[in-house]
Amino acid sequence: MTRDAVQNKRSESTRILFMRAIEKLAAEKGLANVTTKEILDEAGQKNQSALQYHFGNKNELFRAVIKRRTLQLEEYRLNLINQWGDTFTDENAIDILIIPLVELSTKTVSGHNYVAFLAQAMTQPKFEVTQMIERYDIPGLGKSVDHLRNSIREKNPDISEELIDYKIASIFDTVMLSVRRFSQAKKLDLKKSQVIDQLRSICLAILNSK
Numbered sequence: 385m386t387r388d389a390v391q392n393k394r395s396e397s398t399r400i401l402f403m404r405a406i407e408k409l410a411a412e413k414g415l416a417n418v419t420t421k422e423i424l425d426e427a428g429q430k431n432q433s434a435l436q437y438h439f440g441n442k443n444e445l446f447r448a449v450i451k452r453r454t455l456q457l458e459e460y461r462l463n464l465i466n467q468w469g470d471t472f473t474d475e476n477a478i479d480i481l482i483i484p485l486v487e488l489s490t491k492t493v494s495g496h497n498y499v500a501f502l503a504q505a506m507t508q509p510k511f512e513v514t515q516m517i518e519r520y521d522i523p524g525l526g527k528s529v530d531h532l533r534n535s536i537r538e539k540n541p542d543i544s545e546e547l548i549d550y551k552i553a554s555i556f557d558t559v560m561l562s563v564r565r566f567s568q569a570k571k572l573d574l575k576k577s578q579v580i581d582q583l584r585s586i587c588l589a590i591l592n593s594k
């Protein structure tokens with residue numbers, strides 16, 4: 385391995401330490417309460433310029449976490465789409481939102497932390513799903529959102545774009561916050577399949593409401 389390759393690998397490892405640090409801290413104390421010093425300490429970085437070197441600032445670190453996990457979830461979504469073949473129903477469009485998050489939140493501690501992180505990120509004033517789809521090239525999620533939009537229009541021909549946006553946002557919020565609660569619950573007597581089925585039913589009710 386060349387010197388540059390070693391340096392790049394070390395740099396990427398440090399970036400991942402930073403990203404896992406902010407996920408963990410956000411899960412423990414809330415995204416708005418996380419300081420730069422705490423991120424540095426959690427990532428095991430003594431040099432205060434390390435964050436600036438790798439990301440620029442805390443906001444750019446925030447965006448890097450979203451991008452990394454978004455692409456990770458997108459791989460899962462595309463696998464689901466391939467499994468379904470030419471079939472793509474309302475249920476499929478909603479399952480794409482639910483299943484990858486449930487799986488991620490229950491597989492690893494870092495996945496659990498990210499779900500808590502993302503649930504808080506979605507409350508930020510400038511967080512928009514459509515902008516995220518365009519910025520990070522995530523066609524699987526884009527296919528889901530496009531299908532939901534078209535389905536809502538077919539069911540309600542006179543509906544306004546604002547109400548369509550509201551319905552889709554309500555579906556996203558329901559999925560995100562419910563998966564977060566499921567991943568945090570210590571004594572909840574529910575299987576993953578039950579959570580997925582319940583969430584699907586709730587989201588379909590929102591989708592089909594007048």
